[in-house]
Amino acid sequence: MNIAASVGPALALEIADAESIAELRNQAEGCSRCDLYRNATQIVFGEGSGKAEIVLVGEQPGDREDLTGKPFVGPAGQLLDHCLDEARLDRKRCYVTNAVKHFKFTPRGKRRLHAKPNAGEIRRCAWWLGAELNILQPKLVVALGASAVYALLGPKVKLTPARGHILQPANHPPVLVTIHPSYLLRIRDEAERHRLRLEFVSDLHKAAEFGAR
Numbered sequence: 520m521n522i523a524a525s526v527g528p529a530l531a532l533e534i535a536d537a538e539s540i541a542e543l544r545n546q547a548e549g550c551s552r553c554d555l556y557r558n559a560t561q562i563v564f565g566e567g568s569g570k571a572e573i574v575l576v577g578e579q580p581g582d583r584e585d586l587t588g589k590p591f592v593g594p595a596g597q598l599l600d601h602c603l604d605e606a607r608l609d610r611k612r613c614y615v616t617n618a619v620k621h622f623k624f625t626p627r628g629k630r631r632l633h634a635k636p637n638a639g640e641i642r643r644c645a646w647w648l649g650a651e652l653n654i655l656q657p658k659l660v661v662a663l664g665a666s667a668v669y670a671l672l673g674p675k676v677k678l679t680p681a682r683g684h685i686l687q688p689a690n691h692p693p694v695l696v697t698i699h700p701s702y703l704l705r706i707r708d709e710a711e712r713h714r715l716r717l718e719f720v721s722d723l724h725k726a727a728e729f730g731a732r
Contacts, residue, residue: 534649540569540614543650547620552643555621555636560585565616565651572658572730573608574692575599576648577617577699578666582631585622590615595701599663602700602716606723612730616651618670619644641670652691659685659729660692661722664699672696683722685729695729697722 537543544564550556563580566589575591583593591599603610618641624631636644648670652660662668665678671694672686681696688694698719706712 533646534653535646537650537654540565540651540654543647543654547647550620550647552646553621553640555619555623555640558624559621561588562620563588563590563617563622564620564647565614566590567614567616568611569614569655571612571614571655573613573726574652574655574657574660575613575615575663576660576667576671577615577663578701579617579619579633579636580622581633581701582622582624585631590617594704595699598700598703602720602723605720606727608723608727608730614651614655614657616648618648618667620647636666638669638674641666645670657692657730658732659726660694661726662694662696664702667699668694668696683718683725685725693729695722695726 535543535546537546547562547564550562556562563584577591580590581593581595584590590596600610619636623634623636623640625634660671662671668676668678668681671691672688676686676696678696678698682698683696685693685695698715700719703712703716703719706715
């Protein structure tokens with residue numbers, strides 16, 4: 520298991536001040552740090568044990584998450600749950616959150632299509648993500664996808680070469696880099712999808728072993 524040299528995080532130097540996740544969530548309810556709140560149904564904050572040893576960080580809520588107010592409950596979240604089971608990593612041991620807390624989308628008729636958050640939106644929302652990590656003090660953070668990698672490790676770390684490695688950002692817990700489960704849902708080739716799913720489960724198993732130390 521590789522722990523690389525220190526890299527610079529993109530997390531804001533200034534973060535929200537709270538003593539608990541519940542207090543932090545209450546503060547975030549009225550968040551207007553970027554314009555995404557204007558069109559989103561509600562903020563989707565992190566969820567899980569306040570004593571979680573592992574924090575899973577995705578990109579942003581999707582349509583289902585925006586409507587329910589809960590992270591990772593849509594198709595990608597259901598796939599994540601299956602992969603966590605295969606990796607023998609109990610989701611109850613984890614805290615699940617996103618780099619960006621509001622749903623960014625493009626309207627297409629009655630549908631709302633996912634739109635990738637930009638660097639400015641990720642940096643502004645690091646106010647909350649940094650505070651979540653500061654309160655939880657987990658053993659390990661799992662970066663699910665490129666946006667989470669950017670938020671946690673900065674612009675110099677790229678997903679593909681770093682995938683499967685555990686990196687050590689300055690002043691924050693170690694970060695394991697892997698793909699976002701939604702990526703698996705977009706792969707049409709069955710053999711390729713199966714191969715990458717096995718790699719994803721292997722990464723999650725690595726996180727489970729690290730958290731059990």
